[in-house]
Amino acid sequence: MKLVKKAPAILLLEDGTYYQGKAIGKIGTKGGEICFNTGMSGYQEIYTDPSYYGQIIVNTTSHIGNYGVLDVEQESNTPKISALVVNSFSDIYSREKADHDLQYYLEKSGIVGIADIDTRKLVRHIRSKGAMNAVISSEITDLEELKKVLDEVPSMDGLELSSQVSTQEEYFAGHESAPKRVAVLDLGIKTSILKNLAERGCYCKVFPAKTTYEQMKAWNPDGYFVSNGPGDPGAMEYAVETVKNILKDDRPLFGICLGHQILARANDISTYKMHHGHRGLNHPVKNLESGKSEVTSQNHGFSVNLEESEKNRNLKITHINLNDNTVAGIKMLDRKAFSVQYHPESSPGPHDSRYLFDQFLELMNT
Incomplete structure (x- = not known):
């Protein structure tokens, strides 16, 4: 050679x-x-x-x-x-x-x-x-x-990037005959997430980042998914407003990573830029409801405010990062809405957390 x-x-x-x-x-x-x-x-x-x-x-x-x-x-x-x-x-x-x-x-x-x-x-x-x-x-x-x-390089703090990587046109994933329809707000979604939903019997319609709630609702989905993505969630009021309106509909909602941060902000909980973030395949997370720990795949530079989450009577912290005690998961107490800060589709990474997709399906079945 x-x-x-x-x-x-x-x-x-x-x-x-x-x-x-x-x-x-x-x-x-x-x-x-x-x-x-x-x-x-x-x-x-x-x-x-x-x-x-x-x-x-x-x-x-x-x-x-x-x-x-x-x-x-x-x-x-x-x-x-x-x-x-x-x-x-x-x-x-x-x-x-x-x-x-x-x-x-x-x-x-x-x-x-x-x-x-x-x-x-x-x-x-x-x-x-x-x-x-x-x-x-x-x-x-x-x-x-x-x-x-x-x-000339802009600071990530305050930078809105999701609209630059999101799809510009609506598209579908999964089989049209699937029993459940999921409206996906694409803030920078990974293909593996859509595959995990499709494998569980979901027909997904993927919408651009700045799609309104009314446009998503018109498809009459059984549930909503808010994806991962880049940038500062504090610069994404358009997505926060969409999620607030989805919550009024009271249909199941699942958020991952940036979607987790947007759900928190929709509940008036702030987010902040981390010192150097979490990016890897071996981050330990504890499920506070089951008492079990998971090895997770993570990729984020912003986090949800822990103190505000603890004080919010409409929320429950469901997962915690065992390395630094940051908020790794939340769920609403009066809505079928939950989210995690990490990547249960785990591509790459361990599959400890894929049960979360099953929980989303269970919510749509109740």
Whole structure:
């Protein structure tokens, strides 16, 4: 095999820290909020998760690219990450059924990246200083010029992004003859969520992020689903208003991740930006109703206010994150509405939490 000589690249962080490495993916310059994912596998699913829109992802796994990419493992039609940071990047892959190598995939998708970085050192820095904006370039080597590019990158705090990754046209998922109809508010939904609903006998109509309640109700669904997605829930009053109106309808509602935060805000509970967020496949969560713990897949940089949740007499906290006691799940006491901060579809990740889809079905059957 002929080794490909890689161009030099630079990663510059908002606090002035910089790293030098080798270019991967497309040659170019790209900025975003830098954060890390601790998952040991599933890099393609991570890159195509719309919740990562606007973010530079650091993979903590040492070797990335070694099993290539497979078209059916997409969580959306294209990678949604802003850029990519890895330690050791593999130009070749060993999985026989893979469709492409990762370099081809990233280059074709226009994703800029950097390799040969001490990601352990970088992640320790982010854990200490917090998530911040950064820029990667394989074409600009002058740090002063890169700082100018970095200054133009918007802060994730207060940024509305769901309408940029949401579908622009309504579409269907599942079988038309399925016994249950679910209206899905797409704030940046993953394909695996729709698959989990369809497998349980749901015919889903997926609506753009800024669809009104009246438009969704006109389809006469048995239940409503509010999806995951990117950005600050505090900048999404349009979605909060839609959920408030859905709650008046008193039909079952299930929210995941950003959908969880929107349900909280619809109950006048605030959200806040976390220090560095939760992103990985091994976050422990305790179900306070069953007393059992789950290993979960998580990806979020905002969280629901714990104190306000505890004081709200119309809500019950159902799940708690065992790492930091943040709110991981809530349900309303006078409505058939519940939500979780993590990803029960778990693609990638463990399947401990897929029972939540069954609970949603049970609500629609009562």
